[in-house]
Amino acid sequence: MSATAASTVGIPAVPELRHWIAGAAIPGTSQRLADVYHPASGRIQSRVPLASAVEVDAAVAAAEEAFPDWSNHPPLRRARVLNRFREIFERRLDQVATLIQREHGKVFSDARGEAMRGLEVIEFATGIPHPLKGELSGQVGAGVDSYSMRQPLGVVAGITPFNFPAMVPLWMFPIALACGNTFVLKPSERDPSSANLLAEMLQEAGLPAGVFNVVHGDKLAVDAILAHPGIRAVSFVGSTTIAEYVYAEGTRHGKRVQALGGAKNHLIVMPDADLEQAADALVGAAYGSAGERCMAISIAVTVGEATAEALLNRLLERIGRLRIGDGAQGSSSGEADLGPLITRAHLDRVSGYIRLGEEEGAQLVVDGRNSSLPQGDGFFLGATLFDHVKPTMRIYKEEIFGPVLGIVRTNNFETALQLINNHEFGNGASIFTRDGDTAREFAHRVQAGMVGINVPIPVPMAFHSFGGWKRSLFGDHAIYGPEGVRFYTRLKTVTARWPTGIRAGVDTTMPTLG
Secondary structure, eight states: OOEEOSOOTTSOOOOBOOEEETTEEEOOSSOOEEEEEETTTTEEEEEEEOOOHHHHHHHHHHHHHHHHHHHHSOHHHHHHHHHHHHHHHHHTHHHHHHHHHHHHOOOHHHHHHHHHHHHHHHHHHTTTTTTTOOOEEEEEETTEEEEEEEEEOSEEEEEOOSSOTTHHHHHHHHHHHHTTOEEEEEOOTTSOHHHHHHHHHHHHTTOOTTSEEEOOOSHHHHHHHHHOTTEEEEEEESOHHHHHHHHHHHHHTTOEEEEEOOOOEEEEEOTTSOHHHHHHHHHHHHHGGGGOOTTOEEEEEEESHHHHHHHHHHHHHHHTTOOBSOOOTTOTTOOOSBOOOSOHHHHHHHHHHHHHHHHHTOEEEEOGGGSOOOSSSOOOOOOEEEESOOTTSHHHHSOOOSSEEEEEEESSHHHHHHHHHHSSEESEEEEEOSOHHHHHHHHHHOOOSEEEESOSSOOOOTTSOBOOEETTEESSOOBSHHHHHHHTEEEEEEEEEOGGGGTTOOOOSOOOOO
């Protein structure tokens, strides 16, 4: 998204967002702004300041100043602040969903579901005293005890994507704060307002100033975060290209990094599957949120020609019933199933992949460009379906991130499984079958971090952890849940002997503690 001037002759003034630093909304100083669109109409609804290194420095300085006191809060007191935040968030959940819908474009019910999944991570974080408990081994040697503890890192940062402007930040900062860290969030500049709303809620919950900060921006802000010596760890969710860059740059500057990248999630449909259930699942998982999900199913792998033909007929029936429109609550166009894409540029990118699929020889069964789309300048694209997709095609290999589903036909389970395992991405994978042995074999052998058995989008609950394999994750830690606690803390082990155990004086031999 290109930066724009603060105002342009002939264009009505629009609101300008602010950063959130040290407990206050702060205007940008870089003189660089980006347009934030209303995807359903195509109009500019606000502008967001793009931070320079100056704003990043100010946010980190505020977080560093707040860290000693916040980290010394007992975990139970930190949990109480987060519990008040949970109550506020739950009370204002529809407000959060409305803001998501207005800036991202996903339908209101989907935006509300996003907020609910974020709420689950807050709920997990309120129980932080338990996962922070260490271990004790008494009498490891004569008069010697050993115990461990997990301590916070310091200032940590999160860089989050446009497709889940509330949920993904909530995957990160509640656990980071609960563990005693302070936080700097760089949300997507395409739908940035949710981050400010979350900051206001945290302040209302009693979070001390400087513990949570928001800097809006583009690559300049990202690079400043990655290079800043005061930031100890960085969490990232986005495309694989940028995830790899964030991981390389962050670790080069001595930071702990978890960088979640792209995906090409497959769903195998076996001959014995409940095809009605499989078709419902595929349409929801491929086209929900207009396909702008890192866990969207973008490839259906059918086993057997009869399975492929029967599934295709069911998909066509369901795709024909999908409603496309402004998904705002109470919209005059009625309840929609698919909203618009995030920007005109992204719409053009996804449309380009549809053209590419035709050129590569895939059979374009349903062309979303020719769907009955809402009038106006919104960024709408209908559900698109390709059949006879081949593994050599770019529409198979690359993440499209739009409402495009491809069918790959195979003859047997082994070929279907090998397709998934040979792909460079390994975020999620699913199988629909009635056979327990096939399901168990799939779960055991598939090369993916999150696996669904008759579940199309196997996003783990907040008390588990989310993360892919292969080029879908850079770093050693998945996000949220127990892995999130490990990422935002470091282990310290103490071995203690009290004075009565050293009365014999100096001993220069290697201590064995036996």
